Each structure stands twice: as structure tokens, then as C-alpha cells.
Amino acid sequence: MFCDEALDAIEAIAADELTPDGRVAAHLASCPNCAAALVSARSLEQMLRRRAVPAAPSQFTSRTMARVRRARWRNDQFLDAGFNVAIGLVVFTVVAGVWLLLNRSGLVAVSNDAVDLMGSGLVTVVRRVTPSLPLYAGATAVLATALGIWWWAERDAAL
Amino acid sequence: MEDVHERELVERCRSGDERAFQELVDRHKDLVFALIARTVQDRSRAEDLAQEVFLRVHRGLPYFRGEARLSTWIYRIVANVCLQDHGRTAKTAPLDEERSADALAAADRQFTDLEVRDRLEKAIARLPANYRLLVAAHYLRGVQYEELAEALQLPLGTVKTQLYRAKQQLRRLLETDLR
Numbered sequence: 001m002f003c004d005e006a007l008d009a010i011e012a013i014a015a016d017e018l019t020p021d022g023r024v025a026a027h028l029a030s031c032p033n034c035a036a037a038l039v040s041a042r043s044l045e046q047m048l049r050r051r052a053v054p055a056a057p058s059q060f061t062s063r064t065m066a067r068v069r070r071a072r073w074r075n076d077q078f079l080d081a082g083f084n085v086a087i088g089l090v091v092f093t094v095v096a097g098v099w100l101l102l103n104r105s106g107l108v109a110v111s112n113d114a115v116d117l118m119g120s121g122l123v124t125v126v127r128r129v130t131p132s133l134p135l136y137a138g139a140t141a142v143l144a145t146a147l148g149i150w151w152w153a154e155r156d157a158a159l
Numbered sequence: 160m161e162d163v164h165e166r167e168l169v170e171r172c173r174s175g176d177e178r179a180f181q182e183l184v185d186r187h188k189d190l191v192f193a194l195i196a197r198t199v200q201d202r203s204r205a206e207d208l209a210q211e212v213f214l215r216v217h218r219g220l221p222y223f224r225g226e227a228r229l230s231t232w233i234y235r236i237v238a239n240v241c242l243q244d245h246g247r248t249a250k251t252a253p254l255d256e257e258r259s260a261d262a263l264a265a266a267d268r269q270f271t272d273l274e275v276r277d278r279l280e281k282a283i284a285r286l287p288a289n290y291r292l293l294v295a296a297h298y299l300r301g302v303q304y305e306e307l308a309e310a311l312q313l314p315l316g317t318v319k320t321q322l323y324r325a326k327q328q329l330r331r332l333l334e335t336d337l338r
Contacts, residue, residue, distance in 0.1 A: 012323065044333070049298055051276075051298060054193050054196035056188040057192075060206065064210045068213065072217075
């Protein structure tokens with residue numbers, strides 16, 4: 001029996017995972033180096049078993065959940081942005097398709113007349129509304145203030 | 160019974176139940192944190208990495224097929240996170256491969272006080288990352304060789320051999336380099 005052979009089994013013996021057979025036991029009894037190695041391995045085994053188990057911080061779960069929510073929010077934002085880009089592309093494609101169709105079918109001239117008509121109608125509306133603009137602005141401000149007060153009161157009630 | 164509850168919990172998490180995921184974190188946080196804290200030996204870094212593990216669990220749950228136990232799957236994620244983190248941090252110091260008989264003989268003198276425990280932690284910190292993880296996991300309650308082998312996707316014999324080698328290196332470090 002050589003020391004190397006015994007030393008290979010030392011860790012398993014120290015961990016009580018291997019019972020030394022007659023040859024190994026005899027060698028361990030007669031070889032001081034291997035016997036010392038076994039003592040050392042047993043000591044290490046005990047130290048490792050007694051090693052402190054670090055406990056998770058008390059706020060660990062809440063902090064982890066906050067991080068998970070943040071990650072999910074970022075993911076949702078990314079998905080939203082992708083969805084908006086896709087919708088934009090679809091709208092662009094539809095508009096471009098309609099324009100192409102009108103252009104090819106000769107209906108552009110008709111649609112130009114429609115745009116002119118809408119433009120002149122818009123100018124008429126603006127001219128009529130302009131004198132009453134301060135009144136509309138005042139009414140909008142009063143409404144916004146009322147809504148603001150209502151929102152503030154609701155928020156405080158929720159807290 | 161436990162398995163049934165675990166499956167139910169996973170299903171609830173998959174359906175977007177935040178409380179279920181919180182329960183999952185609560186159930187596994189101590190083991191995950193202890194395993195990582197023993198491996199990286201820096202509490203704030205350990206917490207960051209443990210949170211990263213649960214983030215990956217959250218992202219991966221829809222793909223978790225339930226072939227392994229949930230805890231085994233989580234250990235696998237812990238192993239990946241620890242090994243990736245090790246790749247980003249400094250390399251381990253080279254180990255003295257020569258065996259010193261005199262040093263081995265002096266072993267039993269070295270395990271008596273707090274200084275020795277400190278040396279043990281330092282020695283563990285100098286082990287290669289995969290050995291460190293094995294030592295950390297094996298000596299935590301309830302983590303069996305079989306579960307480790309499954310988590311690390313290694314044959315059972317390889318896990319045992321690597322753990323024995325890790326302990327041999329630890330003894331050498333304690334008896335020579337860190338004396």
C-alpha cells in the first residue's frame with residue numbers, strides 16, 4: 001500500500017463516505033504522514049460543517065420584488081415602444097397605399113379639391129372663433145383648476 | 160405533497176400572480192443567499208447576485224418544464240450566475256500543487272480558533288470558482304450530491320471527485336500558503 005493510494009481515499013474517509021478496508025486501515029495505523037492527513041481532513045470536514053450559514057437580509061424579498069417589478073416595467077416599456085413603432089409603420093403603409101391608389105386612379109385631383117374645401121372651411125371657423133378666444137381660455141382654466149383640486153383631494157384621500 | 164405545492168406555486172407564478180412569486184422568493188432566499196454569500200464572500204455583492212438569480216427565475220419560469228425539482232433548477236441558475244460573476248472578477252491565485260508531508264502532518268494544529276476560521280474563508284476564496292461553489296453548496300443543509308450533479312449537469316462521480324480535490328486543495332492552502 002502506497003501513501004498516494006491512501007491519500008486518495010482520505011477525503012472520503014474523513015467525510016464518513018468510505019469505511020477504510022483492512023489494507024487502508026493498516027496503512028493509516030502504521031504511516032504517521034497519512035494518519036496526520038486523516039486528522040487534518042477530519043478537522044477540515046468539521047470546520048466546513050460548522051461554517052456559519054449567512055442569512056439573507058431582512059428586506060431581501062421586498063427589494064427583490066421591487067427589482068422584478070422594475071425589470072417587468074422596463075420590459076413592458078420596450079414592448080409598448082415596439083408596438084407603437086409597428087402601429088406607426090402600419091399607418092404609414094396604409095397612407096402610402098391610399099395615396100398610391102389615388103395617384104394611379106386619377107382621383108388625386110378630386111382629393112386636392114376636397115383638401116381645398118376643408119382648408120377654406122377651417123379658415124372660416126378660425127375667424128369666427130378668434131374673438132371669443134379669451135372666454136374659451138378662461139373657461140378652460142377654471143375647468144382645469146377644478147379638476148386639479150379634485151385630483152389633489154382624491155390623492156390625499158387615497159393616502 | 161411538497162411537490163404538489165411546488166407545482167401549484169410554479170403555475171401561480173406563471174399566471175402572473177405576484178404573491179406566488181413572493182412566496183417562491185421567501186422559500187428559497189436563504190439557501191440562495193447563503194450559497195452565493197459563501198461563494199463570493201461579499202454581502203452586498205451576494206445580495207445583488209441573489210436578486211439577479213430571482214430575476215432570472217422570474218424570466219425563466221414560463222420555460223421551466225418541471226423535469227427537475229424547482230430547487231435544482233434554481234441551483235443551476237445560482238451556479239451560472241456565480242461562475243459568470245467569477246469570469247468578470249479577478250482570477251484566482253495559482254495553487255501550489257506540490258504535496259508537503261510535513262505540512263500535512265501539522266494539520267491538526269490549525270483548527271482551533273477564530274483565526275483558523277478566517278484562514279478557512281481566505282483559503283476557500285482562493286479556490287477555483289467551480290470548487291468554491293461545490294464546497295459552498297455541499298455543506299449547506301439538504302443539498303445532496305445527486306442534486307448538485309443535476310444542477311451542475313455533471314456526472315455524480317465527477318461531483319464527488321471535484322469536491323475531494325477541492326478539499327485537498329483547501330488543506331494544502333491552510334497548511335502552506337496561508338500559514
